Structures are given as structure tokens and as C-alpha cells.
Amino acid sequence: MADLPMDLLKDLGSRGLISQISSEDEFKSHLVSAQRTLYSGFDPTADSLHIGHLVPLLALRRFQLVGHKPLALVGGATGLIGDPSFKSAERQLNTADVVSGWVAKLQGQLEQYLDFNCGENSAVVVNNLEWTGRLSALEFLRDIGKHFSVNSMIQKESVRQRLEREGSGISFTEFSYMILQSYDFAELYKRYGCTLQIGGSDQWGNITGGIDLARRMHQGHVYGLTLPLVTKADGQKFGKTESGTIWLDPNKTSPYYFYQFWLGTADADVYKFLKYFTFMAPEEIDEIEQADLSSGKRPQAQSVLAEAVTKLVHGEQGLSAAVRISSSLFSGDLLELTEADFDQLCLDGLPATDIAGTSLSLVEALVSTGLAMSNRAAREFVEAGAVYVNGRKVENLDARIGLEDSLYGRYIVLKRGKKLFHLMRLT
RNA sequence: GGAGGGGUUCCCGAGUGGCUAAAGGGAUCAGACUGUAAAUCUGACGCGCGAGCUUCGGUGGUUCGAAUCCACCCCCCUCCA
Numbered sequence: 001m002a003d004l005p006m007d008l009l010k011d012l013g014s015r016g017l018i019s020q021i022s023s024e025d026e027f028k029s030h031l032v033s034a035q036r037t038l039y040s041g042f043d044p045t046a047d048s049l050h051i052g053h054l055v056p057l058l059a060l061r062r063f064q065l066v067g068h069k070p071l072a073l074v075g076g077a078t079g080l081i082g083d084p085s086f087k088s089a090e091r092q093l094n095t096a097d098v099v100s101g102w103v104a105k106l107q108g109q110l111e112q113y114l115d116f117n118c119g120e121n122s123a124v125v126v127n128n129l130e131w132t133g134r135l136s137a138l139e140f141l142r143d144i145g146k147h148f149s150v151n152s153m154i155q156k157e158s159v160r161q162r163l164e165r166e167g168s169g170i171s172f173t174e175f176s177y178m179i180l181q182s183y184d185f186a187e188l189y190k191r192y193g194c195t196l197q198i199g200g201s202d203q204w205g206n207i208t209g210g211i212d213l214a215r216r217m218h219q220g221h222v223y224g225l226t227l228p229l230v231t232k233a234d235g236q237k238f239g240k241t242e243s244g245t246i247w248l249d250p251n252k253t254s255p256y257y258f259y260q261f262w263l264g265t266a267d268a269d270v271y272k273f274l275k276y277f278t279f280m281a282p283e284e285i286d287e288i289e290q291a292d293l294s295s296g297k298r299p300q301a302q303s304v305l306a307e308a309v310t311k312l313v314h315g316e317q318g319l320s321a322a323v324r325i326s327s328s329l330f331s332g333d334l335l336e337l338t339e340a341d342f343d344q345l346c347l348d349g350l351p352a353t354d355i356a357g358t359s360l361s362l363v364e365a366l367v368s369t370g371l372a373m374s375n376r377a378a379r380e381f382v383e384a385g386a387v388y389v390n391g392r393k394v395e396n397l398d399a400r401i402g403l404e405d406s407l408y409g410r411y412i413v414l415k416r417g418k419k420l421f422h423l424m425r426l427t
Numbered sequence: 428g429g430a431g432g433g434g435u436u437c438c439c440g441a442g443u444g445g446c447u448a449a450a451g452g453g454a455u456c457a458g459a460c461u462g463u464a465a466a467u468c469u470g471a472c473g474c475g476c477g478a479g480c481u482u483c484g485g486u487g488g489u490u491c492g493a494a495u496c497c498a499c500c501c502c503c504c505u506c507c508a
Contacts, residue, residue: 090503167433167504234465236454260463267464298462330463377456380471384457397476417456419463 008066014282015275017059019201019226022211027223030195035121036068038196039188041128041181042110043075043083044102045094048249049109051239051261052200054309055227055276057113059198060123062279064114069121071194072110076103076129078181084174085158086202088165091174103127109248113312124192128184144183147216148209153178156205178209185210189220201226230276233268248313254349255314259322260419262306270301278308321348329413329421334391339408345423352423359402362387362394369424371416381416388415402426 009028012018021027030036040056042049049057060070079099082091094102107125114123135144153175154163162170185207188194197207207224214220230238239246246261247253253261265273274285285301292299311319325348328337337345346352353369360368363378366387372378381387385395389405390413403426406412412424 165504169504264463267462270464299464302462302464326463373456374474376475377472379476381457384470386457417458 008062011282012059012062016272017055017227017276019228020204020224021226022208022224027196027225030221030223031068036063036196037071037188037192037194038063038068038198039071039073039126039185039192039194040198041073041075041078041184042106044079044099044106045082046245046247047102047105048247048252049106050248051246051277051309052230053248054313055230056199057110058277058279059227061113061115063198064118064121064123065279067121069192070114070123071188071192072114072123072125073184073188074103074106074110074125074127076100076127077132078128078177078184079103081177081180082174083177083181083206084162084170085177085205086161088161088168090162090169090171093173103129105249126188128180128187131187132180132183140179144179144213144217147213148179148182153209158202158205178206181206182209182213185222186214186217186220189214189222190218195220195222196225197222198225198227200229202229230273233266250314250318250349254351255310255318255322256325256349258314259306259310259319259326262309263302263326264419265302265305267299267301270299270305274301274305274308278305278312280304280308324348325350329415334413335407337407339411342408342411342423346425350421350423352425354425354427356427357402358426359400362389362399362401363397365401365412365414365424366416369414369422371414371420371422386417389413391415 009018009031038060040060042053042057057072060072064070076099079102080093080096082093084090107127110125116123153159156178159170159175162168162174181203185194185197197203197210199207204224204226207226211222211224214222232238241261245253246258250258262273271285271289274280274288275282278285288301288304292301307319307323310322314322321344325345328334328341328345329350351369355365355368362382363372363375366372366378366381367375371387372381379397382395382397382399385393387394389399389401390407401412401424403409406426410426412426414422414424416422
């Protein structure tokens with residue numbers, strides 16, 4: 001990380017991490033002339049951050065690494081309202097209790113990625129409930145709302161769809177979200193001298209709202225920078241798989257699965273993702289790309305990416321666990337694993353289920369381990385030759401598995417399809 | 428408050444009394460080919476081994492038979508006030 005270029009904006013630019021910048025030239029000289037304070041907001045919409053949050057979070061870190069002071073804002077207040085930006089439908093409100101529980105979890109996660117003990121530019125985690133929570137309706141309307149023109153608010157691209165599309169709509173609650181986020185920026189300017197907000201490009205409307213408000217309320221001159229939304233070459237949504245979102249919380253997405261997710265990155269995306277999600281120098285990434293192109297073999301970039309991001313999120317231990325499981329399952333011979341290896345795989349996060357009884361049908365096993373949604377589906381998988389027991393393909397619908405199939409008298413590895421493994425423990 | 432439009436299987440979206448578990452597309456899954464990639468091809472895609480069963484916002488009706496007709500209710504959208 002020491003080799004991070006001093007010219008931060010140039011680095012961000014060559015990573016493709018800059019989408020929009022307000023008052024660009026002015027901002028550039030602002031940024032290089034002194035240590036600045038910046039922030040990015042994270043709303044509690046679930047009990048964990050997911051990989052989509054990594055881009056702004058790492059961007060905060062990138063700023064910190066060159067000496068700026070990052071504020072990570074948790075939206076204890078805004079999370080109660082719901083950001084309508086580019087959302088096609090109104091969202092269900094969560095209860096205050098639920099949201100405050102999520103706030104606590106997010107705070108813990110945010111702390112992992114920033115340095116809170118580096119003197120002047122130590123990071124700070126803030127919660128907008130602190131200032132928004134005690135705002136009265138009259139204060140909100142008189143002191144803040146007065147600065148906003150509805151005319152300009154309805155022009156925002158981010159709510160256009162909701163306003164114009166037949167069959168859609170937007171509540172006053174969500175429509176007001178922008179005002180709250182704008183107020184955050186103004187307030188952080190006042191409290192911390194924060195002069196920059198970063199966020200995904202979908203946040204541009206909310207950010208510019210804050211820039212205007214900081215000027216109107218405090219005569220502050222502040223800036224906004226947006227990061228690109230992560231897109232995939234095949235047009236699919238980034239960060240979602242068949243089994244759902246890729247979370248940062250190891251209890252929601254195991255390090256093993258997390259590692260596998262990155263390993264499966266398409267060639268068309270992998271170099272871009274290296275630039276987005278790692279601190280490797282762009283030149284170094286370009287070199288990997290060149291090497292992969294000329295090797296004519298399977299590219300290395302995916303493993304580099306998977307290792308870097310898994311290590312960043314789950315640490316050295318999480319990474320080695322993920323690699324250990326992956327190599328036993330995909331390249332090792334299962335029969336060569338020792339009993340201790342199996343115990344370790346369980347601890348490492350290989351999905352496992354305890355099965356009572358000495359013998360059950362393969363179809364039942366597939367369903368009870370969740371490898372198949374229903375008996376019908378399970379049969380289909382077996383008939384299609386998609387099911388392996390301890391590495392051996394089984395196509396017999398009536399097959400039973402039990403003690404005699406187990407390794408060390410209790411372990412059976414089921415595989416469905418090319419990548420999905422599940423460990424059964426007989427009890 | 429008034430008038431009109433709408434709620435269909437993961438999503439979009441056909442379907443207005445039986446031929447409809449419900450067209451088509453997307454997503455997803457599996458197989459083949461590969462590199463745990465992409466593209467392509469093949470197949471699956473409510474549940475059930477099966478006879479069959481349970482679905483089309485909810486409840487209750489009409490009918491031999493309803494996603495389709497009727498009543499009431501809930502939710503969404505548009506316009507008017």
C-alpha cells in the first residue's frame with residue numbers, strides 16, 4: 001500500500017473509479033492544497049454490508065492512505081426512510097428497532113476498513129440519527145426544506161422513473177430522502193469541516209443537493225465525487241448469485257463462498273474488478289492482463305483477485321480456509337483427505353449438515369442438504385448425471401447412501417453440478 | 428371524496444368460462460464443449476414416483492366446471508376535487 005501514488009485523482013482515474021466530479025478544476029486544487037475531510041454514507045438496509053459497498057468504502061480508504069480524513073456515515077436516520085434513487089418501487093419501511101440493530105452491525109464492519117488510530121486523519125464513524133433524530137417537523141420544514149425547490153427535486157434523474165412511469169409512484173417519505181442526505185452533508189461540513197462527499201453514481205442527485213444546502217445554510221464550498229456503479233460485461237447485476245447477495249459478514253457468506261465468487265469472475269470483468277477492489281497499482285494490473293493474454297492458458301487474474309479481496313475482507317485466516325477448501329474440493333482427491341482435514345473443512349465454512357440415521361436415499365439426502373429444492377428436482381439432477389457422492393458420479397435414482405459410503409465413518413461429500421458441494425456428517 | 432385503470436407462477440408479460448400448471452421473453456439450474464470463464468447447443472424450471480394435488484391480491488358466491496363471471500374487502504396507479 002505504500003506504493004500508492006501521491007496523485008490520488010490520477011490513480012482513481014486510471015482505475016476507472018471516477019464517474020463525476022463537481023466543479024472539477026476547483027476541486028482538484030482544493031484537494032491537493034491541504035488535508036481534507038470527506039465522507040460517504042452507508043444506509044442500514046440489511047444486517048450486513050455487501051460487496052457493492054466495498055467500492056465507496058475502499059475509496060474512503062484510498063483517500064485516507066494519502067492523508068485525508070474519512071468519515072464513514074451510518075444512516076441510522078436515512079435508513080428509516082429509504083433512498084428512492086433509481087429504485088423502481090417504493091420500499092417497505094423497517095421498524096426502528098430493526099434498523100438500529102443493523103446500524104450497530106454496520107458500524108462494526110465499517111471499522112474494519114479504515115484506520116482509526118493514525119493521528120490527524122484518523123477515521124470517524126458517525127450516525128446521522130444523531131442530528132436528524134431530534135429535528136422537529138417544523139425545523140425540518142422551515143430551516144431545511146425552505147432551501148429546496150420542488151421544481152428542481154422532481155427534475156432529478158434519480159426519481160424520474162418513479163415520477164413518470166405509469167404504475168409507479170413515490171411517497172412523500174421517500175421523496176424527502178434527498179433532503180435528509182443533503183442535510184447530512186451540510187451538518188458534517190459544520191461539525192467536521194467535511195468538504196467532500198463520495199458515493200456511487202446513483203448518489204449524484206443526493207450529493208449535489210447537499211452541495212447546494214451546505215452553501216445556503218453555511219456558505220460552505222463543498223464538493224462531490226461519484227464512483228461508477230459496478231457493472232458486469234454480460235449485463236447482469238453485480239454481486240448477486242443464485243443464492244443471493246454476497247455479504248461481507250462471514251456468517252452470511254462464508255469466506256469459502258466469498259472466495260469462490262471472485263474466482264468465478266468473467267474474463268471480461270476481472271481486470272476492471274482488480275482495479276476497483278484491490279490496492280494493487282493499475283500498472284501492475286495491466287501487466288497481469290498482458291501476461292494472461294500472451295500465456296494462452298487460463299488467466300491468473302481471477303485467483304489474484306479472489307485472494308486479494310478475500311484477504312481484505314476475511315483476513316489471512318479466512319483466505320487460507322477458503323483456499324484450503326477450494327483446493328480439496330476442486331483439485332484434490334477427496335479420498336486423500338484426513339479425518340482432521342474434514343473437521344477443518346467444517347470449521348472453515350464448507351456447508352455441512354448433520355444427518356441422523358445410518359442410511360437414506362440419495363434423493364432425500366439432496367433435499368435435506370438443500371442441494372435440491374424438491375424431490376423432483378433431486379431426481380432430475382441424478383438423472384442428468386449432476387450428482388457425485390465422494391467424487392463418484394451416481395446416476396441411479398434408487399441409490400441409498402449410508403455408513404458404508406462414508407469416509408472415516410461419518411463424512412460424505414455430496415456434489416451437485418460443477419461447483420456446489422455439501423458435507424454430510426452422519427450422527 | 429369522485430371517476431377510471433390495475434394486482435397472474437422469481438421478474439416482465441399473455442391469458443376474459445372448459446383444449447390452462449397457465450403463451451412468450453428474461454433470470455435461474457443441469458448436461459455437452461471448456462479454464463470452477465465467456466459464447467453456443469440440449470434439457471429442466473409449482474408439488475408429487477405416479478394416479479393426481481395445490482396455484483393466478485383476499486374472502487365468499489354463481490356454475491357440472493373459474494385466473495377468467497358476481498359480491499364484499501385489501502393494495503397500487505392516473506386524473507378530478
